[in-house]
Amino acid sequence: MSGGEPLSYRDSGVDQGAARRHTEAIAGMISAGVTGFAGVFELPPGRDPVLLACTDGVGTKLLLALEAGDVSGLGQDLVAMCVNDLATSGARPIAFLDYLAVGRLDPDVTAGVVASIAAACEAVDCPLVGGETAELPGLYAAGHFDLAGFAVGVVERDEMLRPERVRAGDLIVGIASSGLHSNGYSLVRALVAEGRLAVDPALLLAPTRLYVDDVRRLTSARTEVHAAAHITGGGLPENLPRALPAGLRAALDPDAWSIGAAAEAVLATGRVGEDEAWRTFNMGLGMCLVLPERAAESALGILADAAIVGYVEEGAPGVRLIGG
C-alpha cells in the first residue's frame, strides 16, 4: 500500500451491501427457474412455433414520475411497452427480463420498481425470468434511474398476425388507451415546466394498458384478426401503417372515438398543434386491430372500450383522416 487509506469498491461509489439487500428483496419475484447466470424458461407445446423478442423503455415518463414522487406505475409501463409489441403478432409472452440502472442503489426504491414489474408480468401470465440491477455512479444523477425491458413471445407460424393478411375494405378496430401510455413525455414535461398543464399528476402517470388479454380473448374465440398495431412513439400516423402492406393505407374517422382526458388536457394548453399531437401521442387509441368486416361484430362483443374507428383503403402508406 502506498499513499493514504486503500481504496475500496464502496469508496468508488458502488455499494455491494445495498446490492445484496436489493437482491434478497427481489429474490421471491423471479418466477422461473434460474441457473447461477441466466433465467430458464420453457417453450410451451406447439406445432410450429415462431419466437419473437422486443425491448423497450418507458422514456422520460420516468422523470415525470420521479418529479411527482410516484414511480409505482412504471413497472406496468415497462412490461406493457414490450408485451403489447408482441401482441401485435398475436404472440403470447413467455419470458420477461428487466434492466434497472441507478446512480445510487436504494433497495427500498429499486425493490419497489422490480415488484411493480413482477406484478405486471403476473397480470399477463408471463414469467419474470431474470434481470440486472446496475449501480452506475457518475452516469445517473442522485435519485435517477433508467429502466429497460425485454420480452420473448411465441406464436404458431400459421396464426401469426401480419400485414400480408390485410385486404382493402378491412375494418380498423381501436382499443382505448388508459392515457398517454409511455410516449410524448418530453413534450408533457415541457408543458408542465411552463405551468400550462396543471392537472392531477395521476392523470399523466396512469400506467400503460396491457393489451395481451384483449388479443388472447379474440384468438381463443377464433375471431379473425389480420394484423395489429401498438400505438407508441410517432402516434397513429407512424404506427398504424406498420400493420398494413404496401399499397394500402388507413382511413380513420376521429369522431368515432374519444381521445381521452390526458390528451384533451394537452390540447387544451393551446401550445401543441393538432398535427404535432397526432404524431406524438396515441390520441386515445393504444392498440388498433385490422380485421375483415365479418369479424367486427364478434370482436366488439369480446373487447372492452373498443370501437370501429376506420377502414383500410388503397393508397400510399399513411393515415387519412375522414369525416369530422
Place this chain on the structure above:
Amino acid sequence: MSGGEPLSYRDSGVDQGAARRHTEAIAGMISAGVTGFAGVFELPPGRDPVLLACTDGVGTKLLLALEAGDVSGLGQDLVAMCVNDLATSGARPIAFLDYLAVGRLDPDVTAGVVASIAAACEAVDCPLVGGETAELPGLYAAGHFDLAGFAVGVVERDEMLRPERVRAGDLIVGIASSGLHSNGYSLVRALVAEGRLAVDPALLLAPTRLYVDDVRRLTSARTEVHAAAHITGGGLPENLPRALPAGLRAALDPDAWSIGAAAEAVLATGRVGEDEAWRTFNMGLGMCLVLPERAAESALGILADAAIVGYVEEGAPGVRLIGG
C-alpha cells in the same frame, strides 16, 4: 394556440429526424426477420430444448470509454456480458437485442455503437433481432449514454451444464480473460482520477472476451464438462461458487495462471488491497470450467489460453486459495 410559438416534440429535446437517420443507418445490421413491432427468430431443431435468457450492461466502463474517446469496444463488452452467461449452461445464443439510451441522439455515435454490437453478435453467430434507441433528454448528460443487452439461448435439456453434475475431485480449468472485461470500473475510474493508473487506456478498454466458441468447441468434441462460471462482478469468490452444488467449494492455486497486465497495473498502484481486488476483478480468468479429471487433457488440447487452476473439494460454499 395561446401564448408564443407552439411547442413541438423537437423543442422539448427529442429529435425525430435524428432518430430516423439513426434507424436508417442501423437498418442493415438487424440480421433477422422483423415484424413492424418485434424481432422474429427461429428455434433450431432439437430433441428437448430448454430456453435461457439473460440481460446485462457494461457498467461504468462506458464512462471510462467516453472519457478516453473510444467507445468502439463497448459493443463486444455488451454482447460478451450476456452470451458468456448463456455459455455457462452450454447454451448457444439464438437472439440478441440491445437497448441504447442517450441524452441527445447523435446518429454518428449511436450507429457506431450498434455496429459494434452487430459485429460481436456475428462473431458468436447470434442474430441481432432488434433493439431500442431511446432519446431521454434530462436523464443523460450531453454525450452520455447507457447500454443494456439481452440474449436468448438454447441447450438440450440433457446436455445442460449445471452445478448438480459437479463432484469432489473435479478439476477447474480457467480460461484467460482479455483484461478487466466489464467489471470493477468504478474503482478503476477512481484510480485514474487520482492519477495513479497512468496506463495506456487501450489496456483498460480491451473488449471482454467472448467464450461462446470455447464452450462450443468442447461440446462439439464431446469433451465432458460439468459446469461453468462467468467471472464478473464479485470476482472468483462470488462467481465460481455459483457453478458448484451445496457442500462443495473451489480450491484455487493462484500460481497456476497469470492475472494479466491490467490487473497487475491496478495492484501496482498500491491503492487496492488483495482481498478487494479478488472480489472486484476477474484476476485474469474470465471463464472457469468444472470437469472430471479424465476430460482435462482433451479440454486443454482444445482451448487456447487455458490452464488447470484448481479443483473441487468438500467444504462450505466459497473459494480457498492454495499453494503460493
